[in-house]
Amino acid sequence: xxxxxxxxxxxxxxxxxxxxxxxxxxxxxxxxxxxxxxxxxxxxxxxxxxxxxxxxxxxxxxxxxxxxxxxxxxxxxxxxxxxxxxxxxxxxxxxxxxxxxxxxxxxxxxxxxxxxxxxxxxxxxxxxxxxxxxxxxxxxxxxxxxxxxxxxxxxxxxxxxxxxxxxxxxxxxxxxxxxxxxxxxxxxxxxxxxxxxxxxxxxxxxxxxxxxxxxxxxxxxxxxxxxxxxxxxxxxxxxxxxxxxxx
Numbered sequence: 001x002x003x004x005x006x007x008x009x010x011x012x013x014x015x016x017x018x019x020x021x022x023x024x025x026x027x028x029x030x031x032x033x034x035x036x037x038x039x040x041x042x043x044x045x046x047x048x049x050x051x052x053x054x055x056x057x058x059x060x061x062x063x064x065x066x067x068x069x070x071x072x073x074x075x076x077x078x079x080x081x082x083x084x085x086x087x088x089x090x091x092x093x094x095x096x097x098x099x100x101x102x103x104x105x106x107x108x109x110x111x112x113x114x115x116x117x118x119x120x121x122x123x124x125x126x127x128x129x130x131x132x133x134x135x136x137x138x139x140x141x142x143x144x145x146x147x148x149x150x151x152x153x154x155x156x157x158x159x160x161x162x163x164x165x166x167x168x169x170x171x172x173x174x175x176x177x178x179x180x181x182x183x184x185x186x187x188x189x190x191x192x193x194x195x196x197x198x199x200x201x202x203x204x205x206x207x208x209x210x211x212x213x214x215x216x217x218x219x220x221x222x223x224x225x226x227x228x229x230x231x232x233x234x235x236x237x238x239x240x241x242x243x244x245x246x247x
Contacts, residue, residue, distance in 0.1 A: 034070060109144050118177060
């Protein structure tokens, strides 16, 4: 990742680039209880309970509670707030020390990333745009790259490539699980109930004989949990990386 000189231009929504919150000295709150930590804590709780659509600066000010003007003295924009929230939740469970075995380490880091994405349904949407660059985020990135360099024999470009591949797998799998949770919340229907409701239609599909492979999948295949599917997929990704990088 090439490093460029900081730009003074505002982002398209009129805010300063969110990551620059880490380059700014902390402001002393006028009220002793109103700290950035308190604001972030309330914002995470709100997003966990109601989703990102509920996260406005006005709503956060009401949750703290404080005036919106006082809130803006501590956090300059919603973008900065999301950056701070992301870093806070990524620091909830510190990653285990590296063992030196690339497969063990990358497996543990990927599993930890998935757990964070599932603890906070909104996190995947935030991290899918630009990488968070706070201290907890950088600590995880650094540790994951260090683990991957053991796979790529010190080649940092290939290590970055491997980390991206794993990250995309973890994010995609977690997004599917989060989407299922949202469907359950919205409809009140579990996946098992949804499948049961399809019974009459699937019987007609199977009886038609037009879809033999699909019929085998419905009739013969075992159903596996999200945990089982994630574990199998992660092992497959790691196998592929080992084959690609020859380690």
